[in-house]
Amino acid sequence: MRTMIVALVAFLAAGCSLGAASGSPGSGDAETVVVGYQSKTINTVTAGTLLRSLGLLEKRLGRRYRVEWQDYDTGAPITAKMVAGKIDIGSMGDYPLLINASRTQPLGDGRTDLVSVTGYNLRGGLxxxxxxxxxxxxxxxxxxxxxxxxxxxxxxxxxxxxxxxxxxxxxxxxxxxxxxxxxxxxxxxxxxxxxxxxxxxxxxxxxxxxxxxxxxxxxxxLGVPTFHGVVVRHAYAERHPDVVQAFLQAQIDATRYLHEHPVQAAESVAKVTGLPAEVVYLYNGRDGISTFDVTVKPQLVAALEHDVPYLRKIGTDFTDVDVDAFVDDAPLRKAYGPSYDADTASTVNPARITGRDATCGTQVSGPGRAGEIWLAGEQDTRPAATPTCLLRQLAAAAAGGRTVRAAYVPDAATGTHWFAGDSVWVRDPSAPKDDALLPFTTRDGAEAYLEDHPKAAIVSYEDALRAAAGGAAR
Structure with missing residues (x-):
């Protein structure tokens, strides 16, 4: 990770910072940019924790600006400070984003704009x-x-x-x-x-x-998309379009880094936040619960419209929001380049589980079936073609005295990645050998499967491991 950071810093210093392009004044003359973020809300790391730790925004801005990072537990205080003009750029979840718009749209030039997305889950798994x-x-x-x-x-x-x-x-x-x-x-x-x-x-x-x-x-x-995004004070963006461009370009840099180095990124975020790296990776890793993609997808905008009635029910002094007026991806289009429309139309997670499953002797075929094992002492995860194959790997690791940091499997119905040991396992003797042991995030989900598969039965995690190890999954 250190090598990648050095290389990226060298690239930015070579000509991509605003300071280098505009003849930066000394640091004493730097103007402050205030960024509000939530360090432990790890679906926002590309606009917060990871972005900050890599120093990407500072490198993009150069010496002309100084970044002041303000960390909060939820989006509410970020919105309050944006209303007061004390935070320029903030990141938060979809419901807080709507509240942010509700509070600021009546303010005219004091309104905020949704300019990018950090991470999302189209089914609502966040x-x-x-x-x-x-x-x-x-x-x-x-x-x-x-x-x-x-x-x-x-x-x-x-x-x-x-x-x-x-x-x-x-x-x-x-x-x-x-x-x-x-x-x-x-x-x-x-x-x-x-x-x-x-x-x-x-x-x-x-x-x-x-x-x-x-x-x-x-x-x-629930089947309703959920996401986190970035908002900018409209008046600030009008006065400082260069800062908005630098932020979005830095967020794109951080997103690319997370895709290419998911384990290192998880370790980095864990070090800063105190969260276990295994938990960070569950959400932010390959085929994790969150898909990191800065583009503002129509499904996510539609989700905002869908959520408006529920905010009224919550009783948060919520007023109507003009969602179309709130969303402004024009600055992002400029920062992103010509592939923006094509990438906006895609919902494929750029960070995919790939490789060969050595235990089952097959290539990983794609999301919805593949899992991963993170062994202690190893710098990367090991792919598993199916949950059944993953159990075999776990059994082999235990037999060899290896310590498993974490094992991740996709829910057989929704695809949500979850910890293998905390999943509800079903044994289906009518399924192919390598798919006979199926994980679900909840018992409710497992029982729904049983209704359509009368020969299947819920088994304990220990029994699922034994069945996989003995080759008797069927």
């Missing part, structure tokens, strides 16, 4: 609901009459409201939603003062990885 490991709840409907922690107006809160309605519950009457910051809600879940926890990336994965929670509801089951 938001999840977890419960304590010992909870008797098996479906979201089992939380009726219970208290659920969520950050009001957040993407996690929005998903909870939509999912409860889909489950036949009244979000206002059937569940008590407790407005808490993510870290406060996590403590409340451990203390038992709330029985559920609805949050955004990476909090659900973190609690499950630490064995402090179990996944109850995967946002992917």
């Amino acid at each position: 938001n999840m609901v977890v419960v304590p490991p010992s909870s008797p709840a098996r479906t979201l409907a089992d939380l009726k009459g219970r208290a659920v922690s969520a950050s009001a107006g957040s993407a996690g809160h929005g998903t909870l409201v939509q999912a409860l309605e889909k489950a036949g519950l009244d979000p206002a009457a059937d569940v008590e939603t407790v407005n808490q910051l993510p870290q406060v809600g996590a403590s409340a879940l451990q203390a038992g003062t709330v029985q559920g926890y609805a949050q955004f990336v990476a909090w659900p994965g973190l609690l499950v990885f630490k064995k402090q929670a179990r996944l109850l509801y995967d946002g992917s089951a």
Whole structure:
């Protein structure tokens, strides 16, 4: 990673910074650019944590500007400071983005513009609901009459409201939603003062990885796109188009780095945030839950329109938003270049699992089936062609005394990547040998599969490992 950073810094210093192009004044004359971000919301790392750690924005800007980075837990304080003119550029999730637009559009030139996307999931997998490991709840409907922690107006809160309605519950009457910051809600879940926890990336994965929670509801089951994006104060962008161009070009640089070096990027983000690298990689790695792509896709704009009615229900003093007026990808088009339209139309994750599965002796064929194993002491992950093949690799690693840092498998129905040891496994004797053991993020998802496959049965993770190791998966 150090070699790549040095090379990228040399490239930028050679002629890509604004300072080099315009004859920079001394650092004492530098104008401050204030960027608000959420370090632990790792779906925004290409506009925040990773971008900052690589120094890409500073290199693009040169000595003419000084960057002041302000870190927050949620998007709400970023919006408040943008309204006050104290943050110039910010990144946040889709629901906070709409609240941001709602607060600023009445201000005329004080409004904000959505100029790029950091990461997205077309099915909604960035938001999840977890419960304590010992909870008797098996479906979201089992939380009726219970208290659920969520950050009001957040993407996690929005998903909870939509999912409860889909489950036949009244979000206002059937569940008590407790407005808490993510870290406060996590403590409340451990203390038992709330029985559920609805949050955004990476909090659900973190609690499950630490064995402090179990996944109850995967946002992917909702089938509604969710994403995080970048907003700029319109008046600031009018005065400083050069800064906006530098930011977007630096974000493109950071996105490319993440695609080409996902493990190193995860380690870098983990070092800065204190999050486990294994959790960061779950979301930000190859074929991870998040697809990092700066382009503003029509599906994501449509998702904003879809989310507006739910924000009204949440009760966040939300007023109508002109989504079309809020979205402005013209600066990004300029920064991106001629391939913008083609890349906007594509929803293929640029960071793909590739290679040969040595255990099953086959090439990885594509997303939805492939997984990865991260062994201790190794600098990269190992590909697995199918979840069944991954279990065989895990069994072989255990037999050889190897320590596994993490193993990732895609949900057999939604494709959401999850930890193999925390998945719900189904054994289907009617499936081909290398596909006979199937993982699901939730028990609800596994039971839906059983309805259409009467010969299949839910098995424990340990039994799935033994079946794979013994070659008796069928």
